[in-house]
Amino acid sequence: MKVGLDVGSTTIKCVVLDGAGNIVYSTYERHFSHILEKSGELLRRVAAEYVPGGRAEFAISGSAGMGMAEGVEVPFVQEVFATRVAVNRLAPGTDCVIELGGEDAKILFLTGGVEVRMNGSCAGGTGAFIDQMATLLKMTADEMDEAAARAEKTYTIASRCGVFAKSDVQPLINQGARAEDIAASIYQAVVNQTIAGLAQGRPIRGNILYLGGPLTFSGCLRESFDKTLDVQGVCPENSLLFVALGAAFYADREFDLNEVCQRLAERGASETYRSQPPLFESREEYEAFTARHARASVLRAPFRADYAAPVHIGIDSGSTTVKLAVIDQEARLLFTDYRPNLGNPVPLIREALERLYEEHPALHVASVTTTGYGEDLAKNAFHADYGVVETVAHFTAARYFLPNVDFIIDIGGQDMKCFKIENGAISNIFLNEACSSGCGSFLQTFAQALGYDVKEFAKLGLFATRPVDLGSRCTVFMNSSVKQAQKDGATIENISAGLSISVVKNAIYKVIRASSPEELGRNVVVQGGTFYNEAVLRAFEKEMGVEVIRPDVAGLMGAYGAALYGRGKASPGQTSSLLDRTALAAFSQETESRVCGLCGNNCQLTVNTFADGGTFISGNRCDRPVTGRADTGERNLYAYKRKLILDYKPVPGRRGKIGLPLCLNFWELLPFWHAFFTKLGFAVYHSPLSSRDLYLKGQGTIPSDTACFPAKLAHGHI
Template sequence: MRVGLDVGSTTIKCVVLDDRNNLIYHTYERHYSHIVEKSAELLRRVAERCGREAVFAISGSAGMGMAESVKAPFVQEVFATRVAANRLAPGTDVIIELGGEDAKILFLTNGLEVRMNGSCAGGTGAFIDQMATLLKMGAEEMDQAAQMAEKTYTIASRCGVFAKSDIQPLINQGAKPADIAKSIYQAVVNQTIAGLAQGRPIKGHVLYLGGPLTFSKCLRQSFDETLGVTGTCPENSLLFVALGAAFYAEESWDLLKTAELLEQRGMSETYRSQPPLFENQAEYDAFKARHAKATVPQADFPTDYAKPVHIGIDSGSTTVKVAVIDENAELLFTDYRPNQGDPIALLKTVLLGLYESHPKLNVASVTTTGYGEDLAKAAFHADFGVVETVAHFTAAKHFMPDVDFIIDIGGQDMKCFKIENGAISDIFLNEACSSGCGSFLQTFAQALGYDVKDFTKLGLFADRPVDLGSRCTVFMNSSVKQAQKDGASVENISAGLSISVVKNAIYKVIRASSPEELGRHVVVQGGTFYNEAVLRAFEKEMGLEVIRPNIAGLMGAYGAALYGMKKAVKGNHSTLLTEPEMRAFHRETESRSCGQCGNNCQLTVNTFSDGGRLISGNRCERPITGKKDDDRWNLYEYKRQLLLGYKPGENRRGRIGLPLCLNFWELYPFWHTFFTKLGFQVVHSPMSSRKLYLEGQGSIPSDTACFPA
């Protein structure tokens, strides 16, 4: 009997072959970071079903440390894949394999050549999982939706964070989830080809392996269309590495003894650690009691309430928050829920609920803020819109008048404000990276099989939190994976991630040289600070006790309501849709390409039932005004026509081609003249376009050069 174990970054695969190499047992399951326990359990299961003596080997990205601990034979996964392909799919030219966090292209014809992702997990299963989470879909659901798509958007795939920056506006602007799902799969294809092909054409008989390609029909179709091939996803495509390990294994082992050895030796804890968040229960109790004092006054909100109220709406990247206050700025009502990709439908439900439960509701003002500020304001006829930095400052100042530093960590963004003399003097925002935000922790919790609240609680009393530094989400995947190999428990990984969030905020986003320069009267807010591990880590890193309001996640909505209260004219009523109008309200979204200039912005046109309209996705005012510019005053058009006016001369000494991009765009007149005078015929590439880029992306001999380089 032959047994192969493939321990990957997120899953564990096991195969059992009889003496004729027939597959008699196999399993594929997530290990949720419990690598040793899961492996031992599988070996026992195999021993009970098939017998305890077997020729045995381990493979996989997380299997090496485990194999070393019990002195079991280890087969490198690329080699295992090749062994299995030679046996089960002879004649294969290229293998494309996508795993949880790794991507590989194996060229088998004319000698083995391997392309693997290094430290970037963009375009892998973990990336697809992150994007599915953002769309509030399961992986299977996302694949089914993608097959109904009508169009694709351009989405970054090199990093999950950049991809979120592309996807979130599409969600907030009402783009169809099916179109976004299809675009995500296309982004994975582009990332794999651009990052891994590196100048070698992918052609001939192509084999698709690994979870993402096995489970997603749409992903396979996208590869086929982009490469111009008809690839094959073979039977047992998920098990090729495990099968290769089983085929290559030579030594006979006692599986039960190996399982026992694994549990005894496990994996020694060799990672770098840092001090625990709480030394004991008493320290934690004192911490809880202190933060319980920071509360915003609340008032009764009976059903017959008829006094004027002010409503604040914070439509964020992942959640929707609503706060209703009275004329004394006391809270009457709050609502906080995930936006599920459709914030407008959720807001309609909340506002209708307010009308129904309070028949005499007297709305004096409605103010919107957050990512979806413009959409919510246009849809429901809100009175005011306020930039979220101002909304958060307004709330914090009302709560703590002498505040000199505010930090707000939301689902995907981070805002920090320095306050001097009662005004914002400096603002720090995360521009491209969300590795210190709520979705960062949520993604890791889900990858390890936990609800985010349960996951972060695990870290409160961890004895040796892992020192993960303050790195990008994608690199952090690798750090967590390494910590798992080094024997770190889930508790210590959880605590380490919470500490990393804080270090990322202070040293990468704010770029502080020391915590002291941030201020001494600090208010922390945003949903991420409900997480006590993050809050405690922040206080320890800053070396002071901070204020976290009990409505930390609602401060944007509360600040918007306060802003509206100050701006509203006494006695006036809000322009908010009435209850009958709210019931009748619906919106339709349509995606279209603007086409009024070379940018070809993908517009999302929201049309509301009352005839109102909001156009988003535009990078200029042209789609809204409907006017075309007069190209006589367009310097860019003038320059373009000037460059295209240079025609190829006589070919006396040869032909030279210049790419019309980067510095050649600026210096083309010089080079054209220079080479023409020397007797060369000078031609240039056509105008850059998405189509041209996609055609050439596989020819870049580097995985670090991005478009347009």
């Protein structure tokens, strides 16, 4: 009998074949990074129930199987070779294989010379990416596939990186785009990423075979590939098992599977990874740490039902959460509300305000201030008095706790903000622009992948004895580092501590780009929900070499700072313009998505209309949708230049035709090249103006997945 084991980045597959090559047993399971334990459990089951005497010809394959195969001295079959062996045996005549796994993507060309293309530096467009996007839409992967089948339109979404995709998807959610349309757009982004990143000039045609979890489980993803490539691909029976089948077909050495399990157990007991000092040396050190941070508490006052003194409300509408804080004239905290925004913060803010009115009939609201991503939306919807940019809101709150603060770091779910303070004013701001590997969602993603709640996962690392040294890298590479550490025997506790330390190193050395912690400042306030994680807080103090202030309202600092800002701006006896109880009860919001069309940008607008007739438009890159004035082209230098360039027409020549791509420097220099080649006797033609369709036409010829977008666009022009 033959046994093939495929240990992938997120799943483990096993097949048992009889002497005639028929499948006796197969399984496909997520391993949640417990690779050694899961492999041992599977092999014991196979040896006991399906292989007489426990002896069979055995081989291992898969992206996470190589080190394991070496450790237990079993032949390793490279997964591309294993796929090819299985395809040649089970699907002869296949021209091209497209395989998407948990973190890897492959295109295998089998005719006209065997050639394989694999993703290298990025896991965008793989199963892990789809899982991440499904989580963002509050769906399972199956629910996302069902939703995509009901889509009516698609949006342009980046798939090069999960962080960039979140930056595209989150505004669509916030602006009320249909979840069905977003789901279909995510699948189309996966298709574009696979073709643009892996085809590299070789056309994908003929008999196409779809393999791997994402393509097996998602009919919409297969349809998107078929439509984009203009082919009719096939997802064969046992498409999830082709690598394991290839390993089994290739296996030619017999092993006692129980002995292999024993060697796996012995190897799992050793720890060979690089480690760092523990976060806490003793329980006493931890208790002193918690007692010190408990002192940074905001003053609170009772908020009784008959409360009638003036209050100031701060509303922080963030990328993933909505926070609300109510303070009195002495800046004492009366009430807080903190909840996920579920894609639309407006109903949640309304609910919190109605609760305030209901529980405190005599409430006198002196001011309401909004901040965060949804600052303008919340301000327009509820007639708030002030809007304040979130950097100022956070600075206002930090200064309340530490008047001489000279450095503030705020780590949220997807974003990170750091402010340098000099002479009582913000002198420099650092933001994470292209990566969220040092943010809360980074830790949350890992916790979920390892099967833990994020709070429970954070606590595990507090007393780890040998935290894993993971460096400070992107989420995708960190995934590989974590898996390698697990293969090297690291415990969950040591991985949790290592990830918390990595968050801090990423913030200091990748986002802020500090050469040393000393240059950031010595009077530091930390805030944002991520700093509720005591492992991250401790790692930050150890790396900075200074004791910092972590307020007990670290996750509410935007809302608290906005309330403080409003308190400072309000005049004595002022009453807020906030909607009263009657208006709030009658409040309604209607959201409509439409294309502006007043200029060539064709912005996808989200128009919010409220019960009182007010409107708020988002998604616009200029004020034309608000004013309703179209672009007339008057005094528009770009429009004038475009007209001049497009006025260059081909002149019939004795030497035939020549085509120029109207992009990059050919756009700037068209007058020269047109005159040059016309004088030489050519009729000069150029490609049409840049468009999304033009880009898609050329994406199969892009030779490198690291080329910038203008360079990728040039392929469509050519």
